Amino acid sequence: MKITQGTFSFLPDLTDAEIRAQIDYSLGHGWAIGVEFTDDPHPRNCYWEMWGNPMFDLRDAAGAMTEVLACRDAHPETYIRVNAFDATRGFETTRLSFIVNRPSTEPGFLLKRHEVGGRQIQYTIESYAAQAPEGRRYVG
Amino acid sequence: MGTKAERYKSGVMPYAQMGYWDADYVPNDTDVIAVFRISPQEGVDPVEAAAAVAGESSTATWTVVWTDRLTACDAYRAKAFRVDPVPGAPGQYFSYIAYDIDLFEEGSIANLTASIIGNVFGFKPLKALRLEDMRIPVAYLKTFQGPPTGIVVERERLDKFGRPLLGATTKPKLGLSSKNYGRVVYEALKGGLDFVKDDENINSQPFMHWRDRFLYCMEAVNKASAATGEVKGHYLNVTAATMEDMYERADFAKQLGSCIVMIDLVIGYTAIQSMAKWARRNDMILHLHRAGHGTYTRQKTHGVSFRVIAKWMRMAGVDHIHAGTVVGKLEGDPNVIKGIYSICRDSFTKENLEQGVFFDQDWAGLRKLMPVASGGIHAGQMHQLITYLGEDVVLQFGGGTIGHPDGIQAGATANRVALEVMIKARNEGRDIWNEGPRILAEAGRWCSPLRAALETWKDVTFNYQSTDTADFVPTATLA
Numbered sequence: 001m002k003i004t005q006g007t008f009s010f011l012p013d014l015t016d017a018e019i020r021a022q023i024d025y026s027l028g029h030g031w032a033i034g035v036e037f038t039d040d041p042h043p044r045n046c047y048w049e050m051w052g053n054p055m056f057d058l059r060d061a062a063g064a065m066t067e068v069l070a071c072r073d074a075h076p077e078t079y080i081r082v083n084a085f086d087a088t089r090g091f092e093t094t095r096l097s098f099i100v101n102r103p104s105t106e107p108g109f110l111l112k113r114h115e116v117g118g119r120q121i122q123y124t125i126e127s128y129a130a131q132a133p134e135g136r137r138y139v140g
Numbered sequence: 141m142g143t144k145a146e147r148y149k150s151g152v153m154p155y156a157q158m159g160y161w162d163a164d165y166v167p168n169d170t171d172v173i174a175v176f177r178i179s180p181q182e183g184v185d186p187v188e189a190a191a192a193v194a195g196e197s198s199t200a201t202w203t204v205v206w207t208d209r210l211t212a213c214d215a216y217r218a219k220a221f222r223v224d225p226v227p228g229a230p231g232q233y234f235s236y237i238a239y240d241i242d243l244f245e246e247g248s249i250a251n252l253t254a255s256i257i258g259n260v261f262g263f264k265p266l267k268a269l270r271l272e273d274m275r276i277p278v279a280y281l282k283t284f285q286g287p288p289t290g291i292v293v294e295r296e297r298l299d300k301f302g303r304p305l306l307g308a309t310t311k312p313k314l315g316l317s318s319k320n321y322g323r324v325v326y327e328a329l330k331g332g333l334d335f336v337k338d339d340e341n342i343n344s345q346p347f348m349h350w351r352d353r354f355l356y357c358m359e360a361v362n363k364a365s366a367a368t369g370e371v372k373g374h375y376l377n378v379t380a381a382t383m384e385d386m387y388e389r390a391d392f393a394k395q396l397g398s399c400i401v402m403i404d405l406v407i408g409y410t411a412i413q414s415m416a417k418w419a420r421r422n423d424m425i426l427h428l429h430r431a432g433h434g435t436y437t438r439q440k441t442h443g444v445s446f447r448v449i450a451k452w453m454r455m456a457g458v459d460h461i462h463a464g465t466v467v468g469k470l471e472g473d474p475n476v477i478k479g480i481y482s483i484c485r486d487s488f489t490k491e492n493l494e495q496g497v498f499f500d501q502d503w504a505g506l507r508k509l510m511p512v513a514s515g516g517i518h519a520g521q522m523h524q525l526i527t528y529l530g531e532d533v534v535l536q537f538g539g540g541t542i543g544h545p546d547g548i549q550a551g552a553t554a555n556r557v558a559l560e561v562m563i564k565a566r567n568e569g570r571d572i573w574n575e576g577p578r579i580l581a582e583a584g585r586w587c588s589p590l591r592a593a594l595e596t597w598k599d600v601t602f603n604y605q606s607t608d609t610a611d612f613v614p615t616a617t618l619a
Contacts (some may be wrong), residue, residue, distance in 0.1 A: 001366075001367065001369075003368070003369035003370075004369065004370055005369055005370055007298060007301060007302040008304050008560050008563075008564055009559065009560075010332060010556045010557045010560045011557070011560050011561060011564065011583075018564070018568075020228045021567065021568045021569075022567055022568075025567040025568070025569070026453045034560075037239070041369055042369075043299065043365055043369050043370055043371045044299075044371065046296075046299060048311065061151075083301075084302075084385045089489035090508075091292060092292070093292045093295065093296060093301075094295075094296070095301060095302060096301055096302035097299075097302060098302070107366070108366070108369070109365075109366040109369060110366065111362055111363055111365075111366035119355055120355065120395070120396065121355075121358075121359065122397075123358070123362035123397065125362070125365060125366045
């Protein structure tokens with residue numbers, strides 16, 4: 001399966017030039033670029049590891065790309081996303097977030113059904129990969 | 141006007157003379173201001189008609205009453221203070237009326253509307269009356285809860301940024317069993333939609349009872365979430381005959397883990413405010429389907445403009461509101477729709493007469509309301525939808541998903557790919573308004589569901605004249 005979180009997951013993987021174009025767009029709006037990675041892609045895992053703080057003072061797409069590539073080098077078998085953060089009053093939130101790296105295989109999720117009374121089912125979604133300890137989930 | 145004794149002598153007196161017209165009145169920052177389109181009967185002076193509207197929507201009755209003198213009646217009287225002819229519409233006038241804030245109960249849409257659109261709409265000296273817009277003072281706005289979740293928090297909960305959300309309404313609207321209904325939900329969510337939706341008239345009918353529907357829909361939502369790794373949702377419609385029934389259904393939806401419930405506008409303002417409080421208390425997104433609004437919003441001369449309904453609903457506290465598509469099958473002039481979207485999404489809405497917005501409106505920190513575009517839209521219009529509506533919007537393709545020749549999943553995928561490819565192109569600086577069809581066709585080369593969608597609906601447009609249009613053209617200046 002292919003996890004479809006992020007703004008462009010239904011498209012073919014973005015090339016570095018395409019990633020840079022989206023970073024340019026974000027910087028043009030005054031948003032801060034942040035790079036995050038994880039090996040726990042659960043849909044409700046909102047705290048991916050930060051590859052440093054959001055780059056509030058960086059206005060140059062080349063600099064942001066350097067960080068994307070460095071994160072990819074250090075963590076090739078993880079999900080990596082680029083976030084664009086808008087600190088404007090009334091937003092103060094992420095305005096764009098897209099995946100720029102994936103592990104070579106994506107085993108997906110198990111849907112666990114816990115049956116309770118009245119035909120109700122309590123659902124739990126578990127990542128197959130996250131059964132292994134952190135750092136050993138997508139090796140090879 | 142003469143002495144007080146003359147003013148309060150029994151008998152009938154023109155409303156303007158009773159004090160409901162004051163051309164020199166300067167509204168207070170705390171006044172509620174309404175602008176009405178009035179069409180006086182033949183021979184009725186527009187100023188007197190405006191004063192009558194002010195009177196009938198505040199303290200007046202048809203004759204003088206001495207009991208006014210037991211009150212600070214000068215303060216309680218609404219004051220018409222400006223009457224302008226409507227450009228290009230003989231016999232119609234925009235009349236501006238100011239109301240003291242103490243005329244209204246705090247936090248109550250029911251009370252506000254009982255005055256503003258109460259008796260006055262049946263008043264005989266007017267042929268027709270339409271409430272065009274209102275300025276709600278910050279002091280009064282702050283007595284309302286507003287959207288329980290709001291656009292920013294909704295996106296953070298759903299983990300979806302930078303693009304419109306995608307939805308669809310399950311079709312056929314009526315008749316599916318719960319199990320078959322849930323199948324549609326699963327297919328559409330797995331194929332790429334973020335939300336599926338109950339229709340406005342899906343409540344608990346003989347062919348499908350609500351509890352059964354909720355159970356199957358949540359199976360579909362969770363299964364699709366596991367299949368994609370994304371947060372998914374289905375708007376479970378909790379509209380019912382009584383508040384007790386609605387609370388029961390909403391509580392069950394929450395217990396099943398749904399992130400969103402839905403209500404219809406026809407349940408009424410008080411019920412909407414009750415559900416807004418419930419949704420805030422329970423961390424639920426609250427979707428509002430505007431069922432019924434077309435009966436009073438569509439005709440320009442009489443009723444209530446939808447921009448006012450949108451304002452009231454942001455105050456009452458819903459998170460989603462159907463607000464027009466421009467290009468789809470339902471009423472929607474591009475300028476008027478832009479004005480309504482501004483009212484939903486801005487922190488501060490600027491006066492914009494070309495878009496039908498008569499006042500600056502400071503929203504005073506009230507959360508933002510996500511507009512929903514639904515009705516007769518399809519993937520081939522993606523460049524137009526994004527250009528007109530922006531990205532903080534839910535695009536709902538019901539027929540445009542479920543009617544796809546290769547199935548519901550393919551329909552959903554076509555919409556999602558069309559959306560992502562268009563956002564990507566826009567962000568890259570491409571001119572999507574003109575290049576849109578080519579951008580879609582290029583994506584259709586590697587995405588066969590999109591190719592099939594473009595082919596199936598290539599000739600579908602709904603080019604009819606809108607009835608609800610703005611009265612001011614770009615070159616006009618207001619005297």
